[in-house]
Amino acid sequence: MNDQRPWWRPDGFLLYAIIYLTFIYLPVLFLPLFSFNSSKYIAFPLKSFTLKWYHQMVNSPSMLEALLNSVKVGLIVAIVSTILGLLAAKALTRYRLPGRGSVISFIMIPLVIPEIILAISLLILISQLDIPLSLWTVGFSHSLLCTPFAMLVLISRMEGFDNSLEEAALDLGENGWMTFWRVTFPIVLPGIVASLLLTFTISFDEFVLAFFLSSTDATLPIYIWSSLRFPTKIPAVLALGSSIFVISFFVVSFAEWLRRRGIKLESTSGI
């Protein structure tokens, strides 16, 4: 078999992969493209290069506040749902739980309930309980939504976890806490990082629940949605979108780098 194909004659799968990736990423690339375009209309042809939309973005307190709100909610949701997911995943993978299957499907239900239904029922519940709408209610609903995702990610990571690894650490003289820290945590860490990133992202761009359950404090998706009515605000939104895109690219790369470095450090130091 000749595996070496000349680059100008790609096979079908490669072609498919290229088309697929273009389809996914081309629209995203319009975002930075138009954010540097001096026209306030989002249309070709491009006019000239400008940074004024970035300037406008930085000088828009309501936009920055919405961003900050989203980040705050996202962080808390990521931490809460990852902890809950970790506990559930540990219980479901380590112990023989009676009715394991039904417990899993019961916890997974929020995944399949249409968000709008979830939003309405939560709104009814929260107003019945006389709890004022705030970022807290948004965070609560997002945690509800994100926990199953965290669980799925962590179950798949912990499914193959070999209990004898923890026993081996105990046997080699470590106590329970150090066993967790030196064995369990590093092995499950990629799952925890993946879960934190996933749940943060879900919360960060979630619209329906945030729309129903927030009060005057808007999250970013709600702010963006409301900006669409004012064409002058749109280029700044594009600038913000581009910035988030770049930042998240670096955050994910950094997380991955940190994870690999962490693994390497432990092994070469020997201890």
Add this chain to the structure above:
Amino acid sequence: MDKSIISFSKVSKRFGTVTAVDQASFDISQGEFFSLLGPSGCGKTTLLRIVAGFETPTEGEILIDGQPMSATPPNKRPVNMVFQNYAIFPHLDVRGNIAFGMRKSGLTKTDLNKRIDEVLELIKLPGYGSRGSNELSGGQRQRVALARALIKQPKVLLLDEPLGALDKKLREQMQIELRQLQQQLGITFLFVTHDQEEALTLSDRIAVMSEGEVIEIATPAELYESPSSRFVADFIGSMNFFEGEVVDSKARNTTVTSELLGTIVASEVEQEFSSGTPVWIAIRPEKLQPQFESPENQAGYLEGRMGPSAYLGDRSHFYVHIDHRDEPVLVALQNLERSLGGISRPNQPVWLTWSPDALVVLSRN
């Protein structure tokens, strides 16, 4: 007897209504290669895990080097374990795995690295320190698991079927290496296996277990040549059993009578029986000699017809049908010559003879 390093006193372990270990009481001597042998589910692994501290005995006490262990957690016990699946830490390389237990050793980094290199030399993996755990073969993982435990210089090394996952050739090689390592280091090994051949090859002494009970503790030769019960005789190697009754028993010579064998004498019998005791008369397949002419002056023999045979390379198994006996008698012959085809004609009459010291007499009660 040498100094005892592990002492079990009436150790029992129950899981709900299941008794995994029942009243185990025995001692293991310093420097001994001691095996726990039994079919799966006999409690041998539970007993090992009790020594390691992963299971608490329901009753009884274990002393390691004279110290009672019931209040000592696994991380404080002077024993280390090689796990069945090796439990190599996947996020650490070979050096990291071996150094894992040395965090509190107080060695400087240079000394520790020297120690690791020595241990790597010992397990014949020099220069493997920076290999990732996923770059190791089954045999190498096994060695790393061994090194990780040995660097701690335990008083007893616990091994939970460590060779089970290896292929036959590698297993045999590792058996020899384990034995050499044990003699070289002088550390007591407590070895769990269900493979009777492995236990015979490696051990100084073997404890045969069944359904939670320790049936017999003896050297490999004693277990094989003069087992003390039908279970042990049957579990270790193959054995042909005949029902019989004791006629007379004195000075290591026991006369027994049996419907198929007639009245015969078994020599070198340690136990004394009163006459009339119902017994099993047992004989190993390789201790039966087939011949194809009726023996004239032989005290006891068995007459039968050749049945199916199995060629096993180094030896052959023949099944001999005996009248009035459902089960064929198994005969094992070393394949000293290239072909034994001539003697395995089906239904050929055959006479089986034995020497009196080949017979084992076991009480049937």
